[in-house]
Amino acid sequence: MSRAFTPKVVTANSLLEGDAVWLTEDDRWTKVMAEAELIEDEAHAQIRLLDAQARAGEVVGPYLADAREGENGPEPVHFREEFRTRGPSNYAHGKQVERA
Amino acid sequence: MYQYSDFDEAFVRTRVAQFRGQVERRIDGSLTEDEFKPLRLMNGLYLQLHAYMLRVAIPYGTLNARQMRQLAMIAERWDKGYGHFTTRQNIQYNWPELRHVPDILDALADVEMHAIQTSGNTIRNVTADHFAGAAADEIDDPRPYAELLRQWSTDHPEFQFLPRKFKIAVTGAEHDRAVTRAHDIGLRMVRRGGETGFEVIVGGGLGRTPMIGKVLRDFLPVEDLLPYCEAIVSVWNLLGRRDNKYKARIKITVHEHGVDEISRLVEERFETVKAAFDGTAMDLLEGIRAQFAPPALPPRGTGAYDAARDADPVFRAWADTNLTPHRAAGHAIVSISLKKHGATPGDASAEQMRVIAELAERYGHDEIRISHEQNVILPHVALDDLPQVHAALKAADLATANIGLVSDIIACPGMDYCALATARSIPIAQEIAERFEALKIEHEVGPLKIKISGCINACGHHHVGHIGILGLDRGGVETYQITLGGSGAEDATIGEKTGRGFGAEEITGAIERIVFAYLDLRQGREETFLDAYRRVGAAPFKAALYAADEDAKKDRADAA
Numbered sequence: 001m002s003r004a005f006t007p008k009v010v011t012a013n014s015l016l017e018g019d020a021v022w023l024t025e026d027d028r029w030t031k032v033m034a035e036a037e038l039i040e041d042e043a044h045a046q047i048r049l050l051d052a053q054a055r056a057g058e059v060v061g062p063y064l065a066d067a068r069e070g071e072n073g074p075e076p077v078h079f080r081e082e083f084r085t086r087g088p089s090n091y092a093h094g095k096q097v098e099r100a
Numbered sequence: 101m102y103q104y105s106d107f108d109e110a111f112v113r114t115r116v117a118q119f120r121g122q123v124e125r126r127i128d129g130s131l132t133e134d135e136f137k138p139l140r141l142m143n144g145l146y147l148q149l150h151a152y153m154l155r156v157a158i159p160y161g162t163l164n165a166r167q168m169r170q171l172a173m174i175a176e177r178w179d180k181g182y183g184h185f186t187t188r189q190n191i192q193y194n195w196p197e198l199r200h201v202p203d204i205l206d207a208l209a210d211v212e213m214h215a216i217q218t219s220g221n222t223i224r225n226v227t228a229d230h231f232a233g234a235a236a237d238e239i240d241d242p243r244p245y246a247e248l249l250r251q252w253s254t255d256h257p258e259f260q261f262l263p264r265k266f267k268i269a270v271t272g273a274e275h276d277r278a279v280t281r282a283h284d285i286g287l288r289m290v291r292r293g294g295e296t297g298f299e300v301i302v303g304g305g306l307g308r309t310p311m312i313g314k315v316l317r318d319f320l321p322v323e324d325l326l327p328y329c330e331a332i333v334s335v336w337n338l339l340g341r342r343d344n345k346y347k348a349r350i351k352i353t354v355h356e357h358g359v360d361e362i363s364r365l366v367e368e369r370f371e372t373v374k375a376a377f378d379g380t381a382m383d384l385l386e387g388i389r390a391q392f393a394p395p396a397l398p399p400r401g402t403g404a405y406d407a408a409r410d411a412d413p414v415f416r417a418w419a420d421t422n423l424t425p426h427r428a429a430g431h432a433i434v435s436i437s438l439k440k441h442g443a444t445p446g447d448a449s450a451e452q453m454r455v456i457a458e459l460a461e462r463y464g465h466d467e468i469r470i471s472h473e474q475n476v477i478l479p480h481v482a483l484d485d486l487p488q489v490h491a492a493l494k495a496a497d498l499a500t501a502n503i504g505l506v507s508d509i510i511a512c513p514g515m516d517y518c519a520l521a522t523a524r525s526i527p528i529a530q531e532i533a534e535r536f537e538a539l540k541i542e543h544e545v546g547p548l549k550i551k552i553s554g555c556i557n558a559c560g561h562h563h564v565g566h567i568g569i570l571g572l573d574r575g576g577v578e579t580y581q582i583t584l585g586g587s588g589a590e591d592a593t594i595g596e597k598t599g600r601g602f603g604a605e606e607i608t609g610a611i612e613r614i615v616f617a618y619l620d621l622r623q624g625r626e627e628t629f630l631d632a633y634r635r636v637g638a639a640p641f642k643a644a645l646y647a648a649d650e651d652a653k654k655d656r657a658d659a660a
Contacts, residue, residue: 017197019150056133060133061133079515088194089526090527091180093150094150
């Protein structure tokens, strides 16, 4: 029996600023992970990754990251992805202040 | 210090212009990321978790005040107002935008600095003893040789696509403050008869396969330095494994072929290469050496210093911890701690950089050094000026009296910034430092080097920490593995793993148990942690670390 597919989001770093971005269902790159498209089908995930890779003028290094449905949208599963939604822990820099 | 020649200036400016064009072409789509990435890495530009990161070379850790002010300006204008000094004596900016990087590189060129070969499979920034030119135990200033190596290795046509990165460290002192035994090439100045030369150590390195370097030549005459280094890199360039990046460093090549075979090949190659070095390099060295002439340090009294020691216990505590004897009477080497308890190891704000620049100019003959231990050094300060220096440092939050103590922790950026990291380092360093500050025992504990890496690549030198901490991802949880008994000094040793790792919430308590175990078993204050560890071995420390595990095991056995 094949393993259950863990839902995914497409994420990358923006070309100009280098910050973490996620792909939305309507093909935007958002700085807020909760706005990302949560992909629950493996084949669709691969197609969305191809779509992202074709946008090399906007982002660098797109990849599929595990995610789960949260109250306000997709949430990270792994701590590394969680840090990417927030910024470093030693200063109030990055997304944690941009959002505030 | 070294002043750029017209050639250096033209070379650096040309590289900036080239990179400006490359950035423009990446942004307009003419270059793909695959094409652009090796170009940006050659110029020190990484892409990390939250932003780009620019690593700027500080050759052999030497800066002047003008350069430090420029680093402050860059931090404010194009970053978030601070910089991070690294374990390779460089500075990293964590938030530059791609479009601004060519402007930053131009601003660096304005003060004879660059980011060339701070990344990629090239010969990296040559590091040196941070007390060079001032230390009492020095045979010769290593920096002219480091500068010669910098000039030789920069844009060396044969060595731009090496199997992997290549790091060289040089020391001119008895006591090894440059971790030469954990470098691809380590150079230790030695004397034989009346002649000065180098002990050449090869194949040291940390990372996933830590190894202590082996002596390839016990005495290399100065005039053979460049051809011999060229022979080493050239042999490795052909022999080094390109099939597996984890087996590519020269330490693996030396391990696989044996030091005797490597020595044979290097000597053979050296005979061929040597002919191409006609003595021009030695003429160049003389010119370089003149630029590193030590400052005149006329004798000064010590009245003001003695009075401050008597009157101010805070000054005395700082002087006892942060000063190192200078070779010139009436002077000291000042270590400025970038490890305030709870702060990020190695970080300095733009304002702090300016204070350091000001002090260097006023009291320190315009000389600043960055140590691989992520602190800043003023190498030549008169004892009588120290009360003013201390007061200025105190006002800038730079007077923490903890050099060489528990809270003077090396920590890599870890997963707060680094894309390769498997766990965070900085919060662990902050918590340990704050714990020991709260306990008020670090002066009682004495010399103890804690080094933390956030992944197996070991930028935080954890293998050579008296206590090393390695952050790993174990099943999606940040986990910290401890090693004990490492040393990066002349008695270089790789630390031994203690056993199971600890969660982020457990690791500070674990370190505390180790330190208290040491205090219980040491034979007096003069027996340092490392000496005590070498005397008694790991067992008592493991017992202190895992006592709770043993109790739990016993409880389970009793219940069964």
